[in-house]
Amino acid sequence: MRSRSTTPTIRPPLVSRPACRRIRKADGLIVVSPEYNYGLPGGLKNAIDWLSRLENQPFKDKPIAIQSATGGPLGGSRVQYQWRQVFVFLDAHVMTRPEVFAGLAQNKFDDKLELMDQPTIDFVKMQLAAFEKYMREKLACSFTAVVQL
Numbered sequence: 001m002r003s004r005s006t007t008p009t010i011r012p013p014l015v016s017r018p019a020c021r022r023i024r025k026a027d028g029l030i031v032v033s034p035e036y037n038y039g040l041p042g043g044l045k046n047a048i049d050w051l052s053r054l055e056n057q058p059f060k061d062k063p064i065a066i067q068s069a070t071g072g073p074l075g076g077s078r079v080q081y082q083w084r085q086v087f088v089f090l091d092a093h094v095m096t097r098p099e100v101f102a103g104l105a106q107n108k109f110d111d112k113l114e115l116m117d118q119p120t121i122d123f124v125k126m127q128l129a130a131f132e133k134y135m136r137e138k139l140a141c142s143f144t145a146v147v148q149l
């Protein structure tokens with residue numbers, strides 16, 4: 001009598017492979033998230049979960065910056081900590097500061113969803129400048145690691 005495996009075969013959604021390739025090729029990743037009930041939005045979490053189950057998952061050693069926007073005043077400060085926790089497990093490098101929170105986001109974008117709020121624009125610029133430096137540092141570290149081998 002043949003024994004049957006109890007482990008189900010898991011097939012990742014087809015779109016996850018091109019997304020995975022794009023993340024692998026990128027020098028860094030900016031995760032822009034809403035906050036649902038003080039927590040992670042299910043759809044985006046699900047996408048990250050699928051990508052994380054692919055062989056040679058693409059988040060390892062990847063520099064990551066996080067931004068969030070919400071209708072409430074705090075701009076997703078709570079969900080950002082939950083994203084950090086997720087990426088710890090995935091061995092990514094999440095930049096700590098500057099943080100970008102766009103609270104009351106419905107008042108900060110125009111009809112074409114262009115960001116119009118100057119303080120938020122300034123924070124985003126500051127974060128992007130810091131993230132470029134952060135990515136370069138992480139890249140230099142990985143070269144050093146290769147040389148040391």
Ligand SMILES: Cc1cc2nc3c(=O)[nH]c(=O)nc-3n(C[C@H](O)[C@H](O)[C@H](O)COP(=O)(O)O)c2cc1C
Nearest residue numbers: 034035036037038039069070071072073074075076
């Ligand atoms: C299920 C759900 C939960 C939400 N929870 C929060 C929350 O915890 N904090 C907050 O500021 N806004 C919350 N909002 C409002 C979202 O910030 C706002 O709807 C979001 O910017 C729009 O994102 P969406 O297009 O993905 O719905 C919530 C919205 C939904 C639909």
